[in-house]
Amino acid sequence: MNNWYFFGKKIEKLSDYLEGNLDRSKESRIEGDLAAKANQQRQLKQAQILVQNLHQLPRVQPSESFDTVLRARLRKEAMQQSTWISPFLGWENWRVPAFAAAAAVILAIGFYAGTRTAGAGGRYSAMATKSNLQSSPATTAFSPQTAAQPVNVYVLERVFDSESMGSRVSGFQGTDAERATADRPDSIDRPLLRPLESDLTINQAGVSVQF
Amino acid sequence: MGLQTRENNSAINSREMPSDEELIKRFQDGDLYAFDLIVKRYKNQLMNFSYRFLGNMEEAEDVVQETFLRLYRKKHAYRQIAKFSTWIYTIASNLAKTELRKRKRRKLVSITDLGYDEKEYEIEDSGADTERGADRALKERYIQQAIEELSPRFRQVVILRDIQELSYEEVGKIIKAPLGTVKSRLNRARLKLQDKLETIMDRENQRKD
Numbered sequence: 001m002n003n004w005y006f007f008g009k010k011i012e013k014l015s016d017y018l019e020g021n022l023d024r025s026k027e028s029r030i031e032g033d034l035a036a037k038a039n040q041q042r043q044l045k046q047a048q049i050l051v052q053n054l055h056q057l058p059r060v061q062p063s064e065s066f067d068t069v070l071r072a073r074l075r076k077e078a079m080q081q082s083t084w085i086s087p088f089l090g091w092e093n094w095r096v097p098a099f100a101a102a103a104a105v106i107l108a109i110g111f112y113a114g115t116r117t118a119g120a121g122g123r124y125s126a127m128a129t130k131s132n133l134q135s136s137p138a139t140t141a142f143s144p145q146t147a148a149q150p151v152n153v154y155v156l157e158r159v160f161d162s163e164s165m166g167s168r169v170s171g172f173q174g175t176d177a178e179r180a181t182a183d184r185p186d187s188i189d190r191p192l193l194r195p196l197e198s199d200l201t202i203n204q205a206g207v208s209v210q211f
Numbered sequence: 212m213g214l215q216t217r218e219n220n221s222a223i224n225s226r227e228m229p230s231d232e233e234l235i236k237r238f239q240d241g242d243l244y245a246f247d248l249i250v251k252r253y254k255n256q257l258m259n260f261s262y263r264f265l266g267n268m269e270e271a272e273d274v275v276q277e278t279f280l281r282l283y284r285k286k287h288a289y290r291q292i293a294k295f296s297t298w299i300y301t302i303a304s305n306l307a308k309t310e311l312r313k314r315k316r317r318k319l320v321s322i323t324d325l326g327y328d329e330k331e332y333e334i335e336d337s338g339a340d341t342e343r344g345a346d347r348a349l350k351e352r353y354i355q356q357a358i359e360e361l362s363p364r365f366r367q368v369v370i371l372r373d374i375q376e377l378s379y380e381e382v383g384k385i386i387k388a389p390l391g392t393v394k395s396r397l398n399r400a401r402l403k404l405q406d407k408l409e410t411i412m413d414r415e416n417q418r419k420d
Contacts, residue, residue: 046416049415050404050405051373053350054354055376057374059255060258060259060262060263060268062254062258062275063268066254070250070276070279077283
């Protein structure tokens with residue numbers, strides 16, 4: 001209702017304006033109003049055209065070599081992952097040398113302690129690796145163990161899968177008793193050792209990491 | 212029977228066209244084929260987004276490559292609570308902004324930078340051999356140039372909404388802003404574009420009248 005009244009008033013004023021019945025100040029106010037309206041309308045139309053033009057912009061597509069380049073970059077990344085420890089430990093590359101040094105120290109201490117215990121009649125704990133499980137029962141002594149306490153043996157291997165361009169961790173986790181059975185070449189197919197997928201904990205008995 | 216057939220069809224369709232969220236779940240579970248499908252599904256739209264944002268084919272392609280590499284590396288960072296498209300656009304947006312910052316730094320270093328006018332725009336051929344085609348190509352070039360002159364936050368919102376045609380909600384999630392902010396920012400971005408493209412818009416307006 002108010003709008004109609006307002007509109008009616010405007011029309012009335014517009015008639016006065018057209019007939020020159022308004023004083024100068026009212027005239028210029030109406031001229032300003034009309035100009036603003038026209039400008040608004042123009043802007044609205046421009047906005048519509050703009051949005052339409054943006055919708056109609058041609059769709060840009062990647063180059064033909066996009067997939068090849070991406071595949072190569074993924075492959076490169078996977079290969080880097082296969083040589084670095086970071087992907088499965090979540091460490092940054094610069095920490096790898098630090099890890100290697102720490103592992104070496106642990107191994108050296110284990111070896112030293114093991115030698116001493118062996119001298120005293122103890123027996124060595126052996127670390128089995130996937131490769132020596134498959135080829136020979138050769139083992140390496142790292143740390144001593146007592147017969148009563150089962151010691152976890154972790155064998156980790158980072159394998160690059162060329163088909164999937166990814167790398168995976170394969171490994172086994174088991175107690176010393178299981179390891180002893182697994183050391184025998186004929187036991188390779190037995191599911192004695194539990195597959196170790198993601199929970200990679202370095203145990204106190206020793207570590208064997210293959211790259 | 213009819214219903215059963217429809218159900219069967221929809222089952223087949225859902226088997227044939229898994230949703231983005233299903234694909235990323237499969238990829239998280241180790242299915243690399245799902246990753247391929249995601250790349251296939253998103254490479255074109257991300258390329259278009261990056262190109263409109265950066266105005267350079269090589270940089271745009273690099274951003275898209277890096278987006279997929281990030282997805283490959285950080286697949287487990289995605290949580291089902293968000294829409295996958297929102298997530299991947301957020302990655303691409305952040306990378307594109309970073310690329311822009313790098314470019315600014317490069318510009319500071321290099322005084323021999325050529326600027327917008329000397330850039331080559333490799334956009335798909337729209338019939339440049341005809342006069343109309345050439346006219347359209349020129350218009351597209353002006354529009355792209357005007358987009359590039361917008362500040363990154365205005366540029367991002369106008370590309371996501373008016374070029375990529377994402378919903379306001381999706382744009383809001385990508386730019387991490389409430390709906391009201393999205394709308395007002397979009398409005399301001401459009402006004403700025405209109406100012407820059409006044410001549411073209413006016414000419415079209417007159418042509419339509």
